[in-house]
Amino acid sequence: MTLNKLTEIKNSILANKKFKKIKNDDREIRLILKNVDVIDPYSIEEYIANDGYLAAYKALTEMNRESIIEEIKKSGLRGRSGGAFPTGIKWSFSLSVEADEKYIICNADEGIPGDFIDRILLEKDPHAIVEGLIIGAIANDANKGYFYIRKEYLAAHKTIEKAIFAARKLGFLGKNIFDQGYDFDIEIRIGAGSYVCGEETALMESIEGKRGTSRAKPPFPAVRGLFGKPTCVNNVKTLASVTKIILNGAESFNKYGTENSKGTNIFSISGKVKKPGFYELPLGISIRELIFGICQGPLAGKTITSVLVGGPAGGFVSEDKWNSPLDYDLFHINRTMLGAGGIVVIDETICIVDMCLMFLEFGLEESCGKCSPCRYGTKKQIAILKSIIEGKGKPEDLEELKNLSEHILSSSLCGLGMSTSFPLLSALMNYEELFIEHLNHKCRANVCKCGENND
Amino acid sequence: MIKVNLNGTEVEVEKNQTILEVANKIGTYIPTLCFLKGVNETSQCRMCLVEIEGVRGFKPACATICSDQMVVNTNSESIKNAVKFNLELIAGEHTFECWNCPREEDCELLDLLRYFDIEHKYSKNRNKFTAPNSVINGCNSIVFDSGKCVLCHRCISTCNKTTKKDVISFHNRGENTIVKPVHNLNISESGCIYCGNCIQNCPVSAITESNSVNEVLNLLQNTNKKLIVQYDSRIKYFLTETVADYSENLAGLFQEVGFKHSFDLSVGEAVHDFLLNDEIVKNKTVIEASDFSIVNYLEIYNYDLLKYLSKVKSPHTLQGIFLKQHYCKDLGLNAEDTIVVSILPNVSAKAEIEREEYDYKSLKDVDYVLTFRELLRLFRRVGADVNIYDYAEQEKLENINYLKKINYFTKNQKTTTTLLGEEVAVDYIVDINTFAETFKQIDSYGYLNFNFSNSFEFYSGGQHHIKSYDLNQENVYWKNIAKINDYIADEEIEITDIEKIYKKLLNALPEKTMLYTDFQKRKILNNK
Ligand SMILES: Cc1cc2nc3c(=O)[nH]c(=O)nc-3n(C[C@H](O)[C@H](O)[C@H](O)COP(=O)(O)O)c2cc1C
Ligand code: SF4
Ligand code: SF4
Ligand code: FES
Numbered sequence: 001m002t003l004n005k006l007t008e009i010k011n012s013i014l015a016n017k018k019f020k021k022i023k024n025d026d027r028e029i030r031l032i033l034k035n036v037d038v039i040d041p042y043s044i045e046e047y048i049a050n051d052g053y054l055a056a057y058k059a060l061t062e063m064n065r066e067s068i069i070e071e072i073k074k075s076g077l078r079g080r081s082g083g084a085f086p087t088g089i090k091w092s093f094s095l096s097v098e099a100d101e102k103y104i105i106c107n108a109d110e111g112i113p114g115d116f117i118d119r120i121l122l123e124k125d126p127h128a129i130v131e132g133l134i135i136g137a138i139a140n141d142a143n144k145g146y147f148y149i150r151k152e153y154l155a156a157h158k159t160i161e162k163a164i165f166a167a168r169k170l171g172f173l174g175k176n177i178f179d180q181g182y183d184f185d186i187e188i189r190i191g192a193g194s195y196v197c198g199e200e201t202a203l204m205e206s207i208e209g210k211r212g213t214s215r216a217k218p219p220f221p222a223v224r225g226l227f228g229k230p231t232c233v234n235n236v237k238t239l240a241s242v243t244k245i246i247l248n249g250a251e252s253f254n255k256y257g258t259e260n261s262k263g264t265n266i267f268s269i270s271g272k273v274k275k276p277g278f279y280e281l282p283l284g285i286s287i288r289e290l291i292f293g294i295c296q297g298p299l300a301g302k303t304i305t306s307v308l309v310g311g312p313a314g315g316f317v318s319e320d321k322w323n324s325p326l327d328y329d330l331f332h333i334n335r336t337m338l339g340a341g342g343i344v345v346i347d348e349t350i351c352i353v354d355m356c357l358m359f360l361e362f363g364l365e366e367s368c369g370k371c372s373p374c375r376y377g378t379k380k381q382i383a384i385l386k387s388i389i390e391g392k393g394k395p396e397d398l399e400e401l402k403n404l405s406e407h408i409l410s411s412s413l414c415g416l417g418m419s420t421s422f423p424l425l426s427a428l429m430n431y432e433e434l435f436i437e438h439l440n441h442k443c444r445a446n447v448c449k450c451g452e453n454n455d
Numbered sequence: 456m457i458k459v460n461l462n463g464t465e466v467e468v469e470k471n472q473t474i475l476e477v478a479n480k481i482g483t484y485i486p487t488l489c490f491l492k493g494v495n496e497t498s499q500c501r502m503c504l505v506e507i508e509g510v511r512g513f514k515p516a517c518a519t520i521c522s523d524q525m526v527v528n529t530n531s532e533s534i535k536n537a538v539k540f541n542l543e544l545i546a547g548e549h550t551f552e553c554w555n556c557p558r559e560e561d562c563e564l565l566d567l568l569r570y571f572d573i574e575h576k577y578s579k580n581r582n583k584f585t586a587p588n589s590v591i592n593g594c595n596s597i598v599f600d601s602g603k604c605v606l607c608h609r610c611i612s613t614c615n616k617t618t619k620k621d622v623i624s625f626h627n628r629g630e631n632t633i634v635k636p637v638h639n640l641n642i643s644e645s646g647c648i649y650c651g652n653c654i655q656n657c658p659v660s661a662i663t664e665s666n667s668v669n670e671v672l673n674l675l676q677n678t679n680k681k682l683i684v685q686y687d688s689r690i691k692y693f694l695t696e697t698v699a700d701y702s703e704n705l706a707g708l709f710q711e712v713g714f715k716h717s718f719d720l721s722v723g724e725a726v727h728d729f730l731l732n733d734e735i736v737k738n739k740t741v742i743e744a745s746d747f748s749i750v751n752y753l754e755i756y757n758y759d760l761l762k763y764l765s766k767v768k769s770p771h772t773l774q775g776i777f778l779k780q781h782y783c784k785d786l787g788l789n790a791e792d793t794i795v796v797s798i799l800p801n802v803s804a805k806a807e808i809e810r811e812e813y814d815y816k817s818l819k820d821v822d823y824v825l826t827f828r829e830l831l832r833l834f835r836r837v838g839a840d841v842n843i844y845d846y847a848e849q850e851k852l853e854n855i856n857y858l859k860k861i862n863y864f865t866k867n868q869k870t871t872t873t874l875l876g877e878e879v880a881v882d883y884i885v886d887i888n889t890f891a892e893t894f895k896q897i898d899s900y901g902y903l904n905f906n907f908s909n910s911f912e913f914y915s916g917g918q919h920h921i922k923s924y925d926l927n928q929e930n931v932y933w934k935n936i937a938k939i940n941d942y943i944a945d946e947e948i949e950i951t952d953i954e955k956i957y958k959k960l961l962n963a964l965p966e967k968t969m970l971y972t973d974f975q976k977r978k979i980l981n982n983k
Contacts, residue, residue, distance in 0.1 A: 194628070211625060216498040216518050369606065369625065369632025371499045376544035379630045380577055407540040410512045410533075411501045418512065 002179070003057065006048060013049035024277055025294050029256060031264050032240050033280045035125040041159050044166040047127040053172055055247035056134045060180040063246075065095065068139040072242060075250035076262030080237035081107060081198075082313060082339040083415070084261075084328040087238055093222035094140040094230055103231040104142040106133050106239055107203060108149040108156065111195035112311040113362065115342040117266045117278055118236040122149070122156035125240065126163035130186065132239030134172065135246055137184045140232045145186040148203050151193045161188060195366035196416050200225075200233040202368060213368040214414030237266065237340070258284035261327035265338075269295050271345035272302060284325040287317060291345055302347040306431070310339030312359045313419035315426025316352060337422070351447035352431050353438055356424045357385050363420030374417030377408040381424065391450030393439045402428055457523040462530060474505055474516035474527055485529055486538060486567055488658055489607035490517040494616055495656075497608045500545075502567070504537050505529045513537060539571055547577025549659075550589075550602035556660050559828055559835070563658035564605060589633075593641035596649040596665055596805040601633045604661035610634060610653035617652045618752070623662075634661065648751035649803035664802040664826045668833050671823050674794055675713040675837075681788055683778055684714040685723070685771060686798035690827050711839045714796070716782075723774025730767040730970060745769045747803035766971040768820070771797045771804065772813050773970060775821035780964055796823045798830050812972035815965075 022037050023030060030036075039046040047053070059068055073088030094102065106129060110118040121129060133145050147160055164186050167173045175183050189207050191197050197206045201215035204226045225231025234242075241263065245253045254262040261283040267290065268278045274296040281290070287307055291297065298304045307317045309326070314337050317324075328338055346352065364378040381404050384397050405421035405428075412418045428435065437443070438450050456467050459477060468477045478485045489500035496518060504513035508526035513534065516527075528534065546568060553565060567573075591599040606625070611634070614623045622645050624637045636645030653662050674680050686705065694705075709717040727745070747769065753761050767773070775797070779790045797804060804824045807813065813820040825833065961967065 196628075213625070216515065218518075218520065364629045367629040369628045369630070370497075370608075371501050372541055372545055372606070373501055375606070375630060375632060376548055377540075380544060380547065403540070407537055411504055411537050411541060413499055413501065 006053060006057065009045050009048045010051075013045050017046070017049070019046075019050060024279055027294060028280050029264050029282060030280050031244050031253065031256075032121070032128075032237065032266060033125075033278075034244075035128065036120060037124060039125070041124050041126055042162055044127060044163070044170065047125075051247060052127055053131055053167075055243050056131045056138075056172065057178055059135045059138050059246055060178050060182060065139050065141060068135065068246065069095070071250050072139070072245060075245045075253040076257070077238065077241055077245060077253065078261065078328060079235060080241065080265065080340065081235035082112075082310065082337060084338070087234065087242070090222070090234075091136070091139045091232065093220075094232060097223060097230045099230050101144070101227075101229045102140055102142040103144050103146065103226045103229055104133060104137045104140050105146045105148055105200075105203065105207070105226065105231060105233045106236060107198060107200065107233050108147055108153070108160075108236050109191050109198035109203060110150060110153075110236070110340075111198045111366075112313070112340055112342060114270050114311055114344060115268060115340050117268050117341060119153055119156060120278065121236050121240050122153060123159050126156075126159040127167070128240045128243050129236055130160070130163050130167055130173075132234075132242040133186060134177070134184060135242050136232060136234055136239060138182065140230075142232065143183050143185075145184065146207055146226075147186060147188045148191060148197075148207060149188060150191045150198075157188065157190065164188070194368075195362075196368045196414070199414050199416060201414065203233065204231060211368075213370045214416070216413060235340075256282035258325060258327045258329075260329055265326075265341050267326070267341045267343055269343045269345065271308075271343075272299050272304065272347040272350070273297065273345045274299060276345075283327045286325055287322040287343075290326065290343070291322070295345070298345075298347055302349070304345055304347050305350075306346045306352060308344040308346060308355070308423065309342075310337045310422070311342045311344070312362050313337060313415070313422055314339045314342075315422050316346075316430055317426075318430040337419070349445055349447075351434075351443055351445040352427050353385070353389060353434055353443070354445075354447050356427050357382065357389060359423045360385060360420060363416065367416060367420075368414075371411075371413035371417060373408045373411040374413070374420070377404055377412075378417075378420055380404060381408075381421070385424070388435065388438050389448045389450055391438070391441045391448075393435075395439060397439075398428065398432070398435055457521065459521045460524075460526040462528060468521050472521055474514075474519050474521055474529075475503060477521060478516060478529060483529060485516045486570070487517055488563065488567065488605065489609060491609055491612070491656060495607070495609045495612035497612070500605065500607050501541055502538060504534060504541075506531055506534055535571075539573065542567060542571055542573045543576055545605055546573055546575055549605070550600075551575075552603075556603075557663045557666070557828060557832070558660045559831055562660070591635060591642065592665060593636075594643040594647070594649070594665070594806060595809045596802045597642055597647065597651070597654065598663050598665045599635060599642070600661050600663070601635075602661075603659045604634050605659055606632055606634065607658060609656045609658065610662055613652050613656045617650055618648060620646055620756070622647045623653060646755055648748045648755060649806050650746075650748040650752075651802040654802060664829065665805060666829065667805070667823050667825055668829050668836065671796055671825065672833060672836060680792055680794050681715045682713065682794045682796060683716045683718070683782075684709050684796045684798060685718045685720055685774055685778070686830075687771075687800055687827075688719050689800055690798055690830065694827075694831070708834060708839055712833060712837050716786075718774070718778070720770050720774055722777060723770035723772075726773050726777070726970075727767055727770045730773075731765060734765055734767060746801050747807035748801065751803065751806075766973055768813070768970055768972055769804070769807065771799060771824075772808065772820040775819075776815070776964070776969055779818060779820075790818060794822045795820075796825060797821050798825050798827065800827055802826060815969045820969075 019038050021030075035047065035050055039050060044052070063071070069088050069091045072091060073086070075088070077087045078084040079087055079090070108118055108122055110116070133147075137143070137145055149156055149160065164173060168185070171177060171179065173185050177184055191206060192212070194202075194206075194212050196202045196214065197212040199214050200221055201217065202212045204221065205215065206212040207226060221231045221233060223230060225233075241253070253264075257263045263283060264280050265283050266278055266280045269290065270276045273291060276295060279290075279294055281294070287309070291304065291307060306319075307322065308314060309317055326338060346355070360378055360382050363374075364382060367374050367378060369375050381401060384393075384401055384404075387393050388397055401424065405425045409418050409421050409425070434444065438448060441450050443450050457470060459466050459468050459474075461474075461477060461481065461483060464481070466477055466481055475485055475487065475490070485505065486502045487500075488502040489495060489497060490503065498515040498518040501515065503516040505516045505519075506528040507514050507519070508528075516529070545564070549564065553560065553562070556562070558565070589600055589602040608625075611621070611623050611625065615621055622636060623634060626633050626635050626639065636642050636647060651664070654664060671682070675682055691705070706717050750764065753764055768776075775795045778795050779793055783790050783793050797808075808819060808821045808824055964970070
C-alpha cells in the first residue's frame with residue numbers, strides 16, 4: 001500500500017460524496033469527534049477519504065519510535081481513561097525494556113455508569129481507534145494488539161470486527177503492514193461484565209483467561225504485563241487522540257487546553273439540565289460555563305445544587321468551586337478527579353447522601369474481592385450510611401465514615417478500592433450539613449425515609 | 456549494594472530485596488498475613504503496609520522492592536492505624552469459635568489480633584458466611600469453612616504450586632467472595648488429591664481436616680468397644696513443639712483417655728517393607744505410595760503410571776489388619792468389637808480407610824484416622840494432662856520394646872541418601888511437577904519411594920507456627936527431616952528374631968490377599 005493508493009481511494013470517494021460538519025454546540029471544537037455521525041463506520045473508504053490511515057502511514061514511513069513518542073510528549077496528551085497519566089511518558093517506558101514479545105491493548109471496557117464516549121467512538125469511528133492502536137504498537141514495538149470490549153457493547157463488537165477485517169484486507173494489519181516490513185495484528189476480547197476488568201491489570205488477567213482481579217503493582221505492565229510480557233494499555237479516547245496528533249502535529253492539539261491539561265476532551269453531561277449530551281471542548285472550561293452555558297442550565301423551576309464530576313471515582317463539586325476550570329488539576333482544589341469526563345448535574349430533587357450510598361453499593365458489587373480494605377471496608381461503610389439514611393445514625397458515625405474512607409483509600413490494592421470512597425469523602429467535605437440533617441431525621445430532597453417513627 | 460533508610464536507620468541492602476526481607480534482617484517487625492515466600496506473593500491482605508517517602512498511599516512491604524535512597528517508615532501512627540483498621544475489618548467478618556477451633560489457639564489471625572489489641576467493634580454486622588451455610592464437607596478428608604476464611608489466597612497458590620492443578624479457587628466477587636473447590640464442585644469431584652498442603656498453609660482454620668474427634672470420644676466414653684491406637688512416631692515432635700514440657704509418656708496418656716492398647720507403626724512398616732521387597736524383586740519397577748494422596752494423584756491425573764503402583768497396602772492399614780486378625784486373638788478380644796484408630800500426619804489417610812479396598816468381610820482395616828492436632832484436641836477435651844505426667848510406668852509397657860525390634864529391620868531394608876548433608880531414609884524425593892520425567896529417568900533403579908516434596912513438613916498435621924514461615928522456611932523443613940531420621944536409628948537386634956515374628960504374623964491371616972490392593976480395578980470403577 002502506497003501513498004498513491006491511499007490518495008486514489010480518497011479521491012474516488014470525494015468525487016461522489018461531500019462530508020458535512022456536525023456539532024452539538026457552536027462552541028465545540030471537534031478534533032476527536034470529527035468523523036462521528038459524518039462517515040459510515042462500516043466503510044473504510046469513507047474513513048480514508050477523511051485522511052484516514054495517513055497518520056499510521058506517516059508513523060511507519062517518516063517517523064520512528066523515538067520521534068512518535070516525542071511528538072506525543074510534545075502534544076501534552078494525558079490518558080483519557082481518568083488516570084490522566086501522560087501518554088508519551090507511558091510509551092517511553094517501553095523503550096528501555098527488552099523482550100521477545102510486547103503487547104498493546106485498547107481498553108474499551110468503559111464501565112463507569114453514565115459514561116458513553118468510548119462507545120460512541122467505537123461505534124461511529126472505529127478506524128480512528130484501530131489506527132491509533134497501530135501507531136501505539138509502532139511506538140511500543142508491539143506486534144500484537146488486543147481490543148478488550150465490554151460485553152454489553154454489541155454494536156461496537158461488530159464495528160470493530162468489521163474495521164479490523166477491512167484494515168487487514170487492505171494490508172494495514174497482518175504481516176508486513178503498509179508494505180513497510182512491520183508486523184502487527186489485532187485480536188478482540190469480550191469482557192464478561194465486570195467494572196474492575198477495566199483496571200489494566202485485571203483486564204490482563206481476564207485476557208489471560210483468569211478471574212478478573214487486579215494484580216499488585218509493581219511490577220508495572222510496562223515491565224511485566226499480559227502473559228508476563230511488557231504491555232501498554234490505553235483508553236479508546238486516548239488512542240483516537242493519538243491518531244489526530246500524529247496526523248496534524250502536536251501543535252494542532254496542544255494549542256487548546258491549560259498548562260497541565262492540553263487538548264480537547266469529550267465531556268458527557270447527564271442529569272438535571274436542559275441540554276444534556278456530549279460535547280468536545282477544550283480542557284479548562286469552567287463548570288459554570290459548561291452547565292449554564294452549553295447545557296443551558298437547570299430544568300424549569302429547579303435549581304442546581306451540586307455537580308458530580310468523574311462518576312463513581314469522582315466527587316461532588318459545590319457551588320463555590322464552579323468557576324474553577326475542568327482539568328486534571330481539579331483534584332488539588334476539590335479532591336475530585338475529572339475521570340473520563342462524565343458529569344452528572346444534580347438539583348434539589350436528588351439526595352446526595354442517597355447517591356453516595358448508591359456509589360458505595362456499586363463499588364462493593366464491582367469489587368473483585370481480592371484485598372480486605374475494599375472488600376470489607378466498603379461493606380462497613382454501607383452499613384453505617386444505611387443506618388444514617390434510615391434515621392438511625394449517631395453523630396460519631398460521620399467521623400467513623402471519614403476514617404473508614406481514608407483507610408480504604410490509602411490501603412487498597414487497586415484503583416477501584418482507592419476511588420470508591422471519593423464521592424462519599426467529597427460529599428462529607430462539601431455537604432456535611434446534609435448528613436447532619438439526616439441524623440436529625442430530615443432529608444431535604446424527600447428521598448430518604450429517615451423520619452423519626454420509621455422502623 | 457544500595458542504601459535504604461528504614462525508620463531512620465541506614466541499611467545496606469542487596470538489589471531486588473523486598474522491604475520485608477530487609478526489615479526481617481535487621482529485626483524490625485512488620486505484620487503479614489497473606490504472604491508466604493515463594494508460594495503466595497499476591498500482596499492482598501494489606502497487613503504489611505508501609506509508608507515510603509514521596510509515594511502516594513501505602514505500599515505492601517512484602518512485594519515492594521527496595522530502591523536506592525528509599526526512605527521507609529514502618530511504625531508511624533498512620534501505619535499503625537491502617538493495620539488496626541484492617542484487622543478490625545477482618546475480625547468483623549470472622550466467625551470466632553476459638554474454643555472449638557482446630558487451630559488449638561495456635562492461630563496466625565488470633566496472634567495478630569492479640570498483638571495489636573484489636574477491638575471487635577464491627578461484630579454487630581454479622582458475617583453472612585456462618586456455619587452451616589459456609590461449610591463444604593464433601594469428602595472424608597478436607598472441610599472448607601468460609602466463615603473463618605480471611606481470603607488470603609495462600610491455599611490457592613499452594614495447591615497450584617504442589618500439584619500444578621487449580622483445584623481451589625476464589626468464587627463470586629465483592630462481599631460474596633468465597634474460597635471453594637473450582638466451579639462450585641464438591642471436593643470429591645474437584646480433582647483434589649487430599650495432599651493437605653492447603654490446610655498446612657491456611658493461616659486460620661478455613662480449610663481443615665474433617666473432624667473425627669467426637670466420634671472417637673463417643674466410642675471411648677459411651678460404648679463397650681475396645682479401642683486400640685496406633686501412632687506415627689512423628690507425633691512426638693509435634694507434641695514437643697506444640698506443648699511445653701511434653702512428658703513423652705504417650706502410652707500413659709493414651710491409657711488415661713481410655714485406649715486399651717497403643718502402638719507405634721513399626722510392625723506395619725516392617726511388614727510393608729518385606730512385602731514391597733518381594734514386589735520389587737518380581738516387578739523391578741514399583742512406585743511406593745504410603746501417602747494416599749499419591750494414589751489419588753495417579754488415579755486422577757496419571758492413569759498410565761498406575762500399573763507401577765505398589766499393591767502393598769500402607770503401613771498403618773497393614774498394621775491395622777494384624778491388630779485385628781492376630782493381636783486381638785492373642786489378647787482374647789473380639790475383632791468386631793475392636794476399633795483401630797490411627798494417628799497420622801496426612802489427611803489423605805482419612806479418605807484412604809473409607810475405600811472398599813481397605814475392608815475385609817466388612818471388617819475395616821482401620822476405623823478412624825486422627826491427625827496430630829486432632830489427637831491433641833482429644834487429650835484436651837477429656838482433660839488429660841499432656842504436660843505433666845508420671846512416667847515411671849513407661850518401661851513396663853511391653854509392646855513398645857516388642858515393636859522396636861522390627862524397626863531396626865526396617866531401616867536396613869531402606870536405601871539411605873544424603874540430602875543437604877542429612878541422611879534421609881528415602882530413595883528419591885520427587886517433586887510432583889517433574890514427577891513423570893523423573894520417573895522415566897530413574898526407572899532403571901527399580902524402586903521409587905515417591906513423596907511430595909514437602910510432605911515431610913506436614914508432620915505436624917496441618918499445624919504450624921508463624922515462626923516456621925519466616926524467611927528461613929527451608930531450614931525448618933530440612934531440620935524436620937533430620938529429626939525424623941534420628942528417631943529411626945535404634946539398637947541392634949538379631950534379624951532371625953524378626954523373621955520369626957513376621958512369619959507368625961502372616962500365618963495368622965485368613966487370606967494373604969488382604970494385604971494388597973489393586974488400584975487398576977479402581978480406575979475402571981472410576982470410569983463408570
Ligand atoms: C476500577 C477501575 C476501572 C477502570 N475502568 C476503565 C475503563 O473502563 N476504561 C478505561 O479505558 N480505563 C479504565 N481504567 C483505567 C485503566 O486501568 C488504565 O489506566 C487505562 O486503561 C490507561 O489508559 P490511558 O493511559 O489511555 O488513560 C480503570 C481503572 C480502574 C482503577
Ligand atoms: S481461626 Fe483463629 S481466630 Fe478464627 S476461630 Fe480459629 S482460633 Fe479463633
Ligand atoms: S481458606 Fe485459608 S488459605 Fe485459603 S484464602 Fe481462606 S484463609 Fe487463606
Ligand atoms: S503480607 Fe503483604 S499484603 Fe499480605
